[in-house]
Amino acid sequence: MELERYLEEMKVGYLIEKGGINPQNPTCVMIHGAGGMARIWINQLNNMQSGVNLVALDLPGHGNTAGDGFSSIKEYASWLGEVLRKAFDDQVFLMGHSMGGAIVIEAAFTYPDILKGIILVGTGTRLKVAPAFLEGLQNNFNTTVENIVRYAYAKKSSKELIEEGVNIMKAAGQEVLINDFTACDEFDCQDEISLLDISTLIICGKEDRLTPPKLSENLHSAIRDSRLVLIEGAGHMVMIEKFEEFNRAVYEFLISL
16 A cells, blocks of 8 residues: 555554555544654544544654654654655644644644644643653653653553553653653744634543643634533543543544534
């Protein structure tokens, strides 16, 4: 298949839903957050209703994509725009979580012609990182990663979910994580966001402590053509914690445009 061959030639790690790509269906490309990988979207790839195509990418330096990552959102968005232009013939939807959401916002400003709509998950116009996290990634890596992941899930989340999250983030490595969190900390599109002119779905867990619902509410207020979905009982990892409600909202958005 052209898409898979291109991604493999470019050494871009990816996961595609088991049904493959149907050119008649809308395609949604999914972008993970800081220290993540394509695998965080497994509950979407395996459980989404039929009628949409889902492709999850590993960002540079993450999962199976070569590189050391970038320390700015603009660099990630530039890489993503190049991949989208070469890999897809038609317009696609972009869905991004946390740092991935910032990348999607930047891509929507820079490459509007190749996007049909965007989905912003647990993100905001600014993603300031607690100084203790930035310092901890430098000086106390393992403990800091564990603290970040614990904070990312709702308080009643299972030990197994948190352990898997810790393993994924540690696999990214210290340099990549520091780059990612630096990129988040320096991201700020507060002054431009009201100019974004694209159909947008905004999703956030009501118990999100890293990017609280207020950030998503602010996005919804600023983006004219947007819908907001807040999901009960979910934290920052809403697409994992409450994937059925999450998938339903995403599916309805994708088939509505």
